[in-house]
Amino acid sequence: xDSQSITLEHRPARASNVILIVGxxxxxxxxxxxxxxxxxxxxxxxRDTGLSSxxxxxxxxxxxxxxxxxxxxxxxxxxxxxxxYSLGASLLLLTFGIIVRHFSPNALLFVGMxxxxxxxxxxxxxxxxxxxxxxxxxxxxxxxxxxVSMNVWAAIASGISVPVAHIPGVGWRGSMLSWAVxxxxxxxxxxxxxxxxxxxxxxxxxxxxxxxxxxxQVTFFMGLQSFVFYVNVAWLPDILQSRGMSATAAxxxxxxxxxxxxxxxxxxxxxxxxxxxxxxxVIATVALFLVGYxxxxxxxxxxNWLWIILIGVAGGSSISLALAFFGLRSQTADEAAKLSGMAxxxxxxxxxxxxxxxxxxxDAIGSWxxxxxxxxxxxxxxxxxxxxxxxxxxxxxxxxx
Numbered sequence: 001x002d003s004q005s006i007t008l009e010h011r012p013a014r015a016s017n018v019i020l021i022v023g024x025x026x027x028x029x030x031x032x033x034x035x036x037x038x039x040x041x042x043x044x045x046x047r048d049t050g051l052s053s054x055x056x057x058x059x060x061x062x063x064x065x066x067x068x069x070x071x072x073x074x075x076x077x078x079x080x081x082x083x084x085y086s087l088g089a090s091l092l093l094l095t096f097g098i099i100v101r102h103f104s105p106n107a108l109l110f111v112g113m114x115x116x117x118x119x120x121x122x123x124x125x126x127x128x129x130x131x132x133x134x135x136x137x138x139x140x141x142x143x144x145x146x147x148v149s150m151n152v153w154a155a156i157a158s159g160i161s162v163p164v165a166h167i168p169g170v171g172w173r174g175s176m177l178s179w180a181v182x183x184x185x186x187x188x189x190x191x192x193x194x195x196x197x198x199x200x201x202x203x204x205x206x207x208x209x210x211x212x213x214x215x216x217q218v219t220f221f222m223g224l225q226s227f228v229f230y231v232n233v234a235w236l237p238d239i240l241q242s243r244g245m246s247a248t249a250a251x252x253x254x255x256x257x258x259x260x261x262x263x264x265x266x267x268x269x270x271x272x273x274x275x276x277x278x279x280x281x282v283i284a285t286v287a288l289f290l291v292g293y294x295x296x297x298x299x300x301x302x303x304n305w306l307w308i309i310l311i312g313v314a315g316g317s318s319i320s321l322a323l324a325f326f327g328l329r330s331q332t333a334d335e336a337a338k339l340s341g342m343a344x345x346x347x348x349x350x351x352x353x354x355x356x357x358x359x360x361x362x363d364a365i366g367s368w369x370x371x372x373x374x375x376x377x378x379x380x381x382x383x384x385x386x387x388x389x390x391x392x393x394x395x396x397x398x399x400x401x
Contacts, residue, residue, distance in 0.1 A: 019192055020134065021145070026186040027087060027123050028146035032154035034098055034116045034179045035063050036258070037161040039233045040251030041172045043241070044165060048172065049106050057359030060234040062110055063117025064226070064355075067348035070121035075129070075337040077122070083130055084193040086122060091187040094119030095180050102177040119183075124344050128326040129337030139327035140273020147265035147320040151258050153182070158233070159255030162248050209342050212395045217388035218325045218339065223347030224382035225318035227354040228289070228375055232257065232311070234355035239368045243301050257308045261316025268317045269324040278328070281321060282386035288314035289379045297372050318382070321390075322347075329395050339395055 038045075042056045078086045094116050101112020131142045157179065165175035209215040236257070237250035245253065268285075272278045288310045295307035326343065330336040358371045 016192075019189075021142075023186070023190045023193055024127065024130070024142070024146055025149045026182075026189055027091070027127060028149040029153040030091070030094060030179075030183050030186055031120050031123050031127075031150045033157035033182060034094065034120065034176075035060060035113075035230075036154040036233050036254070037157035037176060037179060038113075039235070040158055040161045040237045040247065040254060041165060041175060042234070042238065043247055044162075044172045045109075049109075051106070052359075052363065054356060054359045054363055057234055057355040057357075058110065059113055060230050060355040061352045062113045063120060064230060064348045064352035066114050066117030067121040067124060068345050068352060070118045071125050071345035071348065072341045074122050074125035075334070075341050078126055078129070078337065082196070083126055083133070084190075084196050087126055087130070088187065088190055088194055090119045090122030090126075091183055091190060092119070093122070095183040095187065098177060098180040098183060102173050121344070121348075125340045126337060128323060128340045129333050132327045132330070132336040133333035136333075138273075140269045140271075140324060143269040143273075143320060143324045143327065144266040147269060147316070147323060148262050151261050151265045151316060151319075155255045155258030155261075158258060159252050162251045209338055209395060214329060214388065214391075214393055215339060215342060215395045217385045218322075218329055218395075219343040219346045220350070220385040221325065221347075221382065221389040222322040222343040223350035224378050224385060225315070225322055226347055226351035227378050228382070229315055229319065230351050231354040231358050231371075231375060232315070235358050235362070235368075235371070236308075238362075239296070239372075240304065242368060243304070245304075253304070253308050256305070257312035257315065260309045260312040261319075264313050264316035265320045269320045272321060272324045272328060276392040278321060278325075278390035279387055281317065282383065282390045285314050285317040285321065286379060286383040286386065288317070289382075290376065293372055293376050293379065297369065297376075321386075325389055329389070329393070331394055331396060335395070 038059050042059070045051060045059070046056050074086065077089075081089075097112045097115030097117070097119055099112070100115060101109050127146060128143070131139060131146070135142045161172075161175050164170060164178060165172045167174075233254070236254050237247065240250040240253055241247060268281055272281060275281075292307045292310035292314060295303060295310070322343070326336050326340040330339050358374065361371050361374070362368060
C-alpha cells in the first residue's frame with residue numbers, strides 16, 4: 001500500500017466526512033432528550049404511580065449514576081472494539097432502555113432509565129475523543145456544533161413531553177417511549193461508520209490524571225454544572241408550578257431555558273478554542289447564573305421568564321465550556337477520552353446527588369427557597385473550579401501556545 005492510499009484511508013472523502021458529521025450531530029441529539037423529557041412529566045408519573053418526590057428524583061438520578069459507572073469504562077471499551085462500534089453499541093443500549101421503561105411494573109421504569117443512562121454515558125465520553133481525533137484543528141467549532149444539537153433536542157423533549165402525553169391513548173409512558181424513534185434513526189445513520197474499526201492507540205505515558213490538579217478542576221467544573229442542569233431538568237417545572245404556572249407552561253419554560261442556551265452552546269466553545277485562557281468566559285457564565293437564581297429567590301414571578309433566560313444562557317455556556325475543556329486541556333485523542341471519562345465519572349456522581357437531594361429537601365421543608373440557595377452555593381464552587389480549569393495549561397503539565 002503506497003503513501004497516497006494510506007493518506008486516503010485516514011482522510012475520508014468529503015462525502016464520508018459529511019456523513020460522519022451528521023452522525024455526530026444525531027448522536028449528540030440523543031444525549032439529553034431521553035432524560036429532559038421526564039422532568040415535565042414528574043407530576044403525572046407521581047399521580048399515576050404513587051411515587052414520592054424523592055423517588056421521582058431518582059428517575060433523573062439513575063441515569064447520572066450510570067454516567068458515573070460507565071464513563072471510565074467507555075475508553076477501555078473503545079480500545080477493545082473501536083470507537084465507531086462503541087458508539088453504535090451505546091445507541092443500541094439507549095434504545096433498549098427507552099423501550100424497557102415503557103412497560104409495567106414501575107420497577108422497569110427505573111431499570112429503563114438506568115440502561116438509557118448507560119447508553120448515553122458512552123456517547124458522552126467518546127464524542128469528545130472522536131472530535132479530537134477526526135477534527136484536531138476544529139475542536140471548538142465541532143464541540144459547538146454537537147452542543148447545539150444536544151441542547152436543541154433537550155429543549156424539544158422538555159417542551160413536547162406533556163403535549164404528547166395528553167394525546168388520547170399515549171399517556172406519559174408513550175411520551176417517553178417516543179424517543180426510541182430518534183435513537184433508532186441515529187443508529188441507522190451511524191451504520192456506515194461501522195465499516196471502520198478505529199482502535200485508539202495506547203501510548204505508554206507517566207501521566208496520571210487522578211494526580212493532576214487541573215484534571216480535578218475540570219472534573220468538578222463538569223460535575224457542578226451538571227448538578228445545576230439536572231436539578232433544573234428534574235425540578236424547575238415543579239418550582240414554577242408552585243408559583244401558579246400550569247404543567248404545560250412550566251414544561252415550555254424548561255424548554256425556553258434550553259432553547260436560549262443554543263447561541264452560547266455554539267459560540268462559547270468557538271471563542272474558547274481561540275483563546276489561551278477561558279477564565280473570562282467562566283466569569284461571564286457565573287454572573288448570568290447568579291443573577292438568574294437571585295431573581296428566582298426574589299419572588300418576582302412576573303419576571304420568571306427573564307430569570308429562566310439568564311439561567312439558560314449560562315447553562316449553555318457552562319456545558320459547552322466543560323465539553324471543550326476535554327479537548328483544550330489535553331494533547332491527544334486518547335488523553336481527551338481519558339479526561340472525559342474521569343470528569344464525567346466523578347462529575348456525574350456529584351450531579352447524581354442533585355435531583356434526589358433537592359427532592360428530599362423539598363419534601364422535608366415544603367419550600368423551594370433552601371433548594372435554590374443550594375444551587376447558588378453550587379455556582380460559587382463552580383466559579384472557583386472554573387478559574388482553575390480555564391487556565392492556559394494541559395493536564396500533562398505543559399502550557400498551551
